[in-house]
Amino acid sequence: MAMMSLSPFTLLSKASVFLHRNRNTTLSTPFSTSAAGSKAKQTLQLVSALLLGGVQIARDDVVRDDPTNNVPDNIFSKLGMQLHRRNQHPLGILKNAIYEYFDNNYSNKFDKFDDLSPLVSVKQNFDDVLVPADHVSRSYNDTYYVDSQTVLRCHTSAHQAELLSMGYTHFLVTGDVYRRDSIDSTHFPVFHQMEGFRVFCPDDWEASGLDATSYAATDLKKCLEGLTRHLFGAVEMRWIDTYFPFTNPSFELEIYFQGKWLEVLGCGVTEQEILRRSGKQNNVAWAFGLGLERLAMVLFDIPDIRLFWSIDDRFTSQFAKGQLGVKFKPYSKYPPCFKDMSFWINESFTENNLCEIVRAVAGDLVEEVRLIDSFTNKKGMTSHCYRIQYRSMERSLTDEEVNELQLNVREEVQSKLKVVLR
Incomplete structure (x- = not known):
């Protein structure tokens, strides 16, 4: 589906706090050994000009001499990489497989956005999705602040309110998200998420015999169970009740995969306050968020999150457009x-x-x-x-x-x- 144009602030300016606890994260640009000069040249090119959503972003737009700025150069260098838009990359292959599921099952009803800029306002990132003022995710320890009112989005949900206010009722938002985090094989301060959102009208649930919330929750679970089978095949699943600030009720979906339970995504029925603010007080909606790296590491047997950023041919040559679940074949692992x-x-x-x-x-x-x-x-x-x-x-x-x-x-x-x- 064609990409839509958003406001200039969004372009310069969320799966989701759904996945704030998941922390499945992404990585950084690969270190090329034999070509340190080439890497330096590549980094300089990135630092000098980034084109996101049709708008050029300079280093000074992100890394500033400001007491509230905590974005380092190594994080800025990841902006614009957009691994999720590369059709032969594991993240792009997975994104397209999810697109395929929604296109086939919902007759191309879902609008798709995957090139929105990760610079968003504090209001978009937190207030619009009802994150409490004292929530830990707002701290400078957890979030990258460009200035006191602008952040690198922590989740793709940061675009939810604006899309709703523009009239979109069925949409998927995919993008790179940023969180200050620990260092190990499954965590990195840059990773990729997908947000899904669907709005229902009274006509949708009134004939079902269910109240609006029950109808939305039932439809949500049916949708995501189908998506899970599309990606993983016939696996055992279970739903876990949980809490998110912006959905009620809220759920996590787990699958039994390779001998253990694996958390796949977070979701729930959207809080009415979010809909009310967007002029949809008579509607009900559901939303979900999933981390692409978390799923791709399982589907492709990728052991280290840093590999997603590798330009080594021994990694990149193993994957091809449309080939979901090709198992990664490890090459020589160098000593730690x-x-x-x-x-x-x-x-x-x-x-x-x-x-x-x-x-x-x-x-x-x-x-x-x-x-x-x-x-x-x-x-x-x-x-x-x-x-x-x-x-x-x-x-x-x-x-x-x-x-x-x-x-x-x-x-x-x-x-x-x-x-x-x-």
């Missing part, structure tokens, strides 16, 4: 390098801040940051020891470069976090 770092923490210390510093220094060469020891002495001072695991997806790292990375990490941690190294 471990470095420990201990320091006395202060009251303002957070692990997310530590991970941001390690990423800023080591980029995609850092595979995991893990707390391995913690103790408090008689003076009430607390010490943490973190093990940092470095590993390239494409080559063996030398002792010299790992030592240099670790030295730089130590200096940055001491300088920026104001901790005392041990």
Whole structure:
């Protein structure tokens, strides 16, 4: 379906807090070993001009000398990559498979948006979807702020209210989302989500014998069970009651896959306040959100989230347009390098801040940051020891470069976090 034009702010300016707890996340640009100069050139090109939604975004639009700005260059470099729009990429293949399901089962009723800019207002990202003022997701520890009123979207739901106010009643929104997060094989501060939304009129439920909420919930579960079978085949499923700020009732769908229960998505019946604000007080709606990386890692057997960003032919050549579920064949895995770092923490210390510093220094060469020891002495001072695991997806790292990375990490941690190294 053709892409629609939104307001200029949206273009410059959500699965969803549905997946704020899922944290299945995405990765960063690949580190090309043999062509460091080429990588630098590529990064400079990204930094100089990004075209999103038909509008050019400069580095100063995202990374600013502003006391409220916490977006580092390595996050800005991910904007504009749009892995979900590449038809031969696992994320693009999965997105198109979901499109296929909705097109075949709903007669092309759903409008599709996959090129909306990730810069959104605090109002769009939080207020419009009823995220409480004291919710942890609003903190600078969890969210990337461009300034006090602008963020990199945490979820594709950030576009929900505007699309509703423009008259759209059936839509799918896919895009890259950003959250400050931990470092391991399934978490990264940039990942991709898809939001689905459907509005019903009184005529839809009045003949069913069900009240509006029950009708919407029944239709939602039927839709998502069908989508799950489309992606995973005949699997056992179960629904779990949960809580989200913007839906009531709210559910999570789990499937029994390869011997264990796997959370697939979050969903629910939209809070009436969201519809009322959009002039649809006589309607009812449902919404769902899913993380593309979470599903793609399972469907394609991809073991490390950083691989999605790889430009290594040994990765990219394994996938083709329309081939859902081709199993990734691992190539040589290079050895990890471990470095420990201990320091006395202060009251303002957070692990997310530590991970941001390690990423800023080591980029995609850092595979995991893990707390391995913690103790408090008689003076009430607390010490943490973190093990940092470095590993390239494409080559063996030398002792010299790992030592240099670790030295730089130590200096940055001491300088920026104001901790005392041990």
